Amino acid sequence: MSLLNHSLAALARDLPGATRVFHHYRLDYCCGGHALLSEALAERGLDSAEVLARLEALPARNESDINWAEAGTNELIDHILARYHQVHRQQLPELVQLARRVEAVHEDNPLCPKGLAEHLEAMRQELESHMQKEEQILFPMLRRGLFAPAQGPISVMRMEHDDHGEALARLARLTHDFSLPAGACASWQALYTGINELQTDLMQHIHLENNILFNSAQRQEVQHG
Incomplete structure (x- = not known):
């Protein structure tokens, strides 16, 4: 096919x-x-x-590559916590600071991403709340194999993921699709590089949860229900 x-x-x-x-x-x-x-x-x-x-043209998967679709629930959750939850908690406060600096120094530039720092701070708060719900409620349920009771929290997490997707789309609008002016300062360049990394990481994070972890939990709920 x-x-x-x-x-x-x-x-x-x-x-x-x-x-x-x-x-x-x-x-x-x-x-x-x-x-x-x-x-x-x-x-x-x-x-x-x-x-x-x-x-x-993409190369075939190496034997050393981890296929997360075949990983166990605990292994995948451990990976999500270490690779994404911890990283987001480092990324966003730094990006907020960089955005505040760029907005303050370059407010007269037509490409200045006005409102970006406020939006990133809102994203930080929403993502922190989301990750805490996963860490304190959903992930412990999945680790214990409580797949049926987990379906409610999973539905909530999926809706919040949609909100995160809309927040990422707004990042592109606020930054004029990450357009840097000629001779952009190091802070501005670092800000957009960091936002691109955040976008890549958050999309992969949501993908692993929506399309692998949550789908697996729903299949197991059907099998054991």
Whole structure:
């Protein structure tokens, strides 16, 4: 079956390196992962032959690569906590400080991302609340195999993930699609580099939860229900 007939979520899960291609073309594989690749390309007006060529040229998975779709629940949760929860808690306070500095110094520049620091601080608070709910309620339930009671919290987390996706879209608008002026200072460059890293990390974080961890919990709930 052609890759065009697979969902973005399935390709992100099963095709190593696909997420890098999706980031390049700004295809949402985490919150919008249910869409078929053909549908997503048509919506964005992208050249399907070009994107398919990029995907088909990706190297096969190395034996050392971890396929998170085949990992156990505890292993995947441990990875999410260490690779994403801890990292977001480092990323966002630093980005807020950088944004405040850039907005204060360059407020007269037409490309100044006015309102960015406030938005990043709101994202920090919302993400912290979200991660605490996962750490204190949902993840302990999943570790104990309480898949049926976990379905309510999972539904809430999915809705909050959609909110995070909208917050990421607003980041692009506030930064004029991350457009730097000629001769941008080091702080401005570091700010946009950091935001791009945050966007990549948060999308992968949501993908691992929505498309692997939560889907697995729902399948097991059906099997054991």
